[in-house]
Each structure stands twice: as structure tokens, then as C-alpha cells.
Amino acid sequence: MSVVAWTAVGSLAAWGWLLLGQGYFWRTDQRLPRREAPGTWPDVAVIVPARDEAEVLPVSLPSLLAQDYPGRAEILLVDDGSTDGTGELARALAAQQHGGLPLRVVSPGEPEPGWTGKLWALRHGITLARAREPEYLLLTDADIAHAPDSLRELVAAARTNGLDLVSQMARLRVAGGWERLIVPAFVYFFSQLYPFRWVNRPGARTTAAAGGCVLLRAQAAERAGVPDSIRQAVIDDVSLARAVQRSGGRIWLGLADGVDSVRPYPRLADLWRMVSRSAYAQLLHSPLLLAGTVVGLALVYLAPPVAACVGVLGNDAAAGWAGGLAWAVMTGTYLPMLRYYRQPLLLAPLLPFTALLYLLMTVDSAIQHYRGRGAAWKGRTYARPQATPDR
The missing domain is CATH 3.90.550.10 (Spore Coat Polysaccharide Biosynthesis Protein SpsA; Chain A)
Structure with a gap:
């Protein structure tokens, strides 16, 4: 098997875990739990x-x-x-x-x-x-x-x-x-x-x-x-x-x-700022976590469509099957969220492209941090915080 095929198999295994072992994250049925009117409504x-x-x-x-x-x-x-x-x-x-x-x-x-x-x-x-x-x-x-x-x-x-x-x-x-x-x-x-x-x-x-x-x-x-x-x-x-x-x-x-x-958020630039202003903070301002995130996003979201294309164009059956299956599982997990947002289901196969944008936003968030701009919002910029002791 080729390197591309093995990469696609790794991605397929990752999607198998995400599908069944990550708390069924893709389902959209977690809504407000059981509710009964209290005898006295609190202030x-x-x-x-x-x-x-x-x-x-x-x-x-x-x-x-x-x-x-x-x-x-x-x-x-x-x-x-x-x-x-x-x-x-x-x-x-x-x-x-x-x-x-x-x-x-x-x-x-x-x-x-x-x-x-x-x-x-x-x-x-x-x-x-x-x-x-x-x-x-x-x-x-x-x-x-x-x-x-x-x-x-x-x-x-x-x-x-x-x-x-x-x-x-x-x-x-x-x-x-x-x-x-x-x-x-x-x-x-x-x-x-x-x-x-x-x-x-x-x-x-x-x-x-x-x-x-x-x-x-x-x-x-x-x-x-x-x-x-x-x-x-x-x-x-x-x-x-x-x-x-x-x-x-x-x-x-x-x-x-x-x-x-x-x-x-009508423009890509507006959405880019929304994500990038806190993405690196989510990674605790850690270069190691950033590198792991980039590799993880590439393996899980970008490898499947690349492997599927290589399989079709390069006559690599193993890469094509593994990449195609991983892409199909990825697409299926995204469908419930698109239904929740009442959006066309045809957007689901485009999730790898969206993931690429998020990868670039995360990298840009790190770049802005090391340029001293930190997390910026409405005229305020927050640099990396010092540890705050628990109270």
C-alpha cells in the first residue's frame, strides 16, 4: 500500500472513533432538559x-x-x-x-x-x-x-x-x-x-x-x-x-x-476575525498544541478528499476506497448540524474546505499572538494572560 493509502486508512480509523467514541458529538438532540413550573418563580x-x-x-x-x-x-x-x-x-x-x-x-x-x-x-x-x-x-x-x-x-x-x-x-x-x-x-x-x-x-x-x-x-x-x-x-x-x-x-x-x-458576519474577513481572535487561546498559546492541531486537522479532514482524488486519478484503489469512506463518514456526521441550521445538505461534502479555512484561521491566530496583538475585540487587545490563582 502507498503512503497516501495508509494515511487514508488512518483517517478512516479516526473517523470511526469520532463517530462512536466522542460522545456522539454530531447529534443535535441535546436541548433543554425536562421542565416543570416551580411553585414560586425565583427572582x-x-x-x-x-x-x-x-x-x-x-x-x-x-x-x-x-x-x-x-x-x-x-x-x-x-x-x-x-x-x-x-x-x-x-x-x-x-x-x-x-x-x-x-x-x-x-x-x-x-x-x-x-x-x-x-x-x-x-x-x-x-x-x-x-x-x-x-x-x-x-x-x-x-x-x-x-x-x-x-x-x-x-x-x-x-x-x-x-x-x-x-x-x-x-x-x-x-x-x-x-x-x-x-x-x-x-x-x-x-x-x-x-x-x-x-x-x-x-x-x-x-x-x-x-x-x-x-x-x-x-x-x-x-x-x-x-x-x-x-x-x-x-x-x-x-x-x-x-x-x-x-x-x-x-x-x-x-x-x-x-x-x-x-x-x-457578511464577509469572510468578519468570520475570520471571530474565529482567529480566540483560536490560539483555546490552544493555551502552546506551539506544541498548535502543531498537533494542524496535523490532526490535516489527517482527519483534508486527507480523505485528497486520498479519494489520488485513488481515482492515480489508480490507487486502496487510497480511493479508504479516502472515500472516510469522506462519506465525515459528510454524514455533518448532516444533522446542517439540518439544525436549515441549510442545504449539499454543503456537507464541502466540510474539508471549511476545515482548511479553520486551520488557516488558527495559524493566523498564533501569528497575531506572537506579533503582540493577542486577542483583539472592539478596540481592545488582550495579550497572553499570566496564571490566575484559583480562589
């Missing part, structure tokens, strides 16, 4: 960190103001140094929403050294919220639109199942061509790294959350020392989940119905 503080979000607030904020929640809830929008009138727009939208949830717009000032901007904003909002002693905190991004029953369903799921953290992966916007090619794959790759079934097992070693929508028990947050204990985290949602679990909390993560991101 909730909804905390929305916002920095220059005037473009998306007219779509997202009214959905929070209009929440159909039987208990007491209020919204704290933390205006994190916006220059586009985010705070004023939020107040105007609240004034138009008669009978909705009450809104307070507050400002934390510039982050202190050692803090990322979002976590600094969350710290300010959580501190203010604790004065009214809510049982739960809903941490949700400014670009997330919620169905009218979203808060009610999240609280019911947490109460019914004794969960300290309930997180839903918001359905990201998919409208343009580049979004169709890249966005469903983003969630697919995330679930491959953090299989939802593994995350949702009590005492699981795999922990993760999706930062766009996190319902957090206030006592669990205090016990875990968050956000102070994760103040330097660039990938704050995963760090939050780990802190809560390490302190004895139970967490749950799944795909959302009725929680949608309205932020547009």
Missing part, C-alpha cells in the same frame, strides 16, 4: 454586557424587555465604554416597551489591569444585581434575541433538574454565502471539542458553556468566585463552566430553540 437579574452594540440592540434588547416571566426580573445593561450611543439607545428602547421588564443602564468604567472587558462588565453587573439578592443571573450577550418564554424555560429547567448553570448555544445567524459555509461548522467543531453529552454528565471531566446564554445560580457564582476567579480568561464561557463545576456545581449545555444571535 432573576438579566445582565447584558454591551460595547458598541447600537447595530444589534434594536433587534435583541426588545426580546429581553418582552420576556413573559411570572416572577420578578430586571435587566442590567452594562455599557462598557461604548462610543456609538449604546446606552442611550437602550434607554430609548426600554421607554418604547410599555409593560416590559425594567431596565437599568450602568457603566463600569475602564477595566482594571488583569481583566478582559466582558468579564469586567459582568463583574460590575453581578455586583449591582446581588444587592437585590436574585436567585439566578442570566448572562446574555447584547446580540442575542430571546423567544418570549426563554427566561421562563431556562429557570424551569434549572429548578427541575437541580442545575447550577444552564447554557444554550445560540443559533448563530446564517444568511450569506460565507455564513452558510462557516457558521454551522463552528458549532460542529465546538461540539466535537466539548461533546454536549459528556458535559451534561454529573461530575464530568469535560466542561463547557456557551457565553451568549448562561443562566447561573447566584450562590454557585459566589461559591466559584466568578467572575474574579476567571478575570483574565479570553474564552470566558468555558472558564466559567469549569469554575462552577470545580466548586461543586452541576452544569448543562445544549443547542438552543428560541435563542438566536442577530450579529451579521
Whole structure:
């Protein structure tokens, strides 16, 4: 057998493991667990960190103001140094929403050294919220639109199942061509790294959350020392989940119905920045992990179509069969995510090309890090953090 054929066999073996041994990551049936209405609905503080979000607030904020929640809830929008009138727009939208949830717009000032901007904003909002002693905190991004029953369903799921953290992966916007090619794959790759079934097992070693929508028990947050204990985290949602679990909390993560991101990513450059700003941080800024990731992506995603083409064009039957089968398994695992995003299933065979783009984005993330640019977001750049001691 040729080197290409052996490589294809290795890729096929890897896909056999991913298909059956990686927590069935490719399935999309992890939705909110069983829910029963509590006898008394607890108080909730909804905390929305916002920095220059005037473009998306007219779509997202009214959905929070209009929440159909039987208990007491209020919204704290933390205006994190916006220059586009985010705070004023939020107040105007609240004034138009008669009978909705009450809104307070507050400002934390510039982050202190050692803090990322979002976590600094969350710290300010959580501190203010604790004065009214809510049982739960809903941490949700400014670009997330919620169905009218979203808060009610999240609280019911947490109460019914004794969960300290309930997180839903918001359905990201998919409208343009580049979004169709890249966005469903983003969630697919995330679930491959953090299989939802593994995350949702009590005492699981795999922990993760999706930062766009996190319902957090206030006592669990205090016990875990968050956000102070994760103040330097660039990938704050995963760090939050780990802190809560390490302190004895139970967490749950799944795909959302009725929680949608309205932020547009119309160009490849927009999506590139979204991925590359934190990709190398995900690899702990490790050159060894970066090299392993590049090799792994090449073997698992790029080798199958290359081997299949070599088999057809180069008369290498073993390479063609192994590469073709690996490509077919890969394509099959991607179909459920495309169905979830209501996208054409014909996009599934293009997953190797999308994986190549992600590989290049990851390498670019490392390059930007070593150029001193770190993780950049809305005018702020975060260099590699120093180790933060556990609290």
C-alpha cells in the first residue's frame, strides 16, 4: 500500500472513533432538559454586557424587555465604554416597551489591569444585581434575541433538574454565502471539542458553556468566585463552566430553540476575525498544541478528499476506497448540524474546505499572538494572560 493509502486508512480509523467514541458529538438532540413550573418563580437579574452594540440592540434588547416571566426580573445593561450611543439607545428602547421588564443602564468604567472587558462588565453587573439578592443571573450577550418564554424555560429547567448553570448555544445567524459555509461548522467543531453529552454528565471531566446564554445560580457564582476567579480568561464561557463545576456545581449545555444571535458576519474577513481572535487561546498559546492541531486537522479532514482524488486519478484503489469512506463518514456526521441550521445538505461534502479555512484561521491566530496583538475585540487587545490563582 502507498503512503497516501495508509494515511487514508488512518483517517478512516479516526473517523470511526469520532463517530462512536466522542460522545456522539454530531447529534443535535441535546436541548433543554425536562421542565416543570416551580411553585414560586425565583427572582432573576438579566445582565447584558454591551460595547458598541447600537447595530444589534434594536433587534435583541426588545426580546429581553418582552420576556413573559411570572416572577420578578430586571435587566442590567452594562455599557462598557461604548462610543456609538449604546446606552442611550437602550434607554430609548426600554421607554418604547410599555409593560416590559425594567431596565437599568450602568457603566463600569475602564477595566482594571488583569481583566478582559466582558468579564469586567459582568463583574460590575453581578455586583449591582446581588444587592437585590436574585436567585439566578442570566448572562446574555447584547446580540442575542430571546423567544418570549426563554427566561421562563431556562429557570424551569434549572429548578427541575437541580442545575447550577444552564447554557444554550445560540443559533448563530446564517444568511450569506460565507455564513452558510462557516457558521454551522463552528458549532460542529465546538461540539466535537466539548461533546454536549459528556458535559451534561454529573461530575464530568469535560466542561463547557456557551457565553451568549448562561443562566447561573447566584450562590454557585459566589461559591466559584466568578467572575474574579476567571478575570483574565479570553474564552470566558468555558472558564466559567469549569469554575462552577470545580466548586461543586452541576452544569448543562445544549443547542438552543428560541435563542438566536442577530450579529451579521457578511464577509469572510468578519468570520475570520471571530474565529482567529480566540483560536490560539483555546490552544493555551502552546506551539506544541498548535502543531498537533494542524496535523490532526490535516489527517482527519483534508486527507480523505485528497486520498479519494489520488485513488481515482492515480489508480490507487486502496487510497480511493479508504479516502472515500472516510469522506462519506465525515459528510454524514455533518448532516444533522446542517439540518439544525436549515441549510442545504449539499454543503456537507464541502466540510474539508471549511476545515482548511479553520486551520488557516488558527495559524493566523498564533501569528497575531506572537506579533503582540493577542486577542483583539472592539478596540481592545488582550495579550497572553499570566496564571490566575484559583480562589
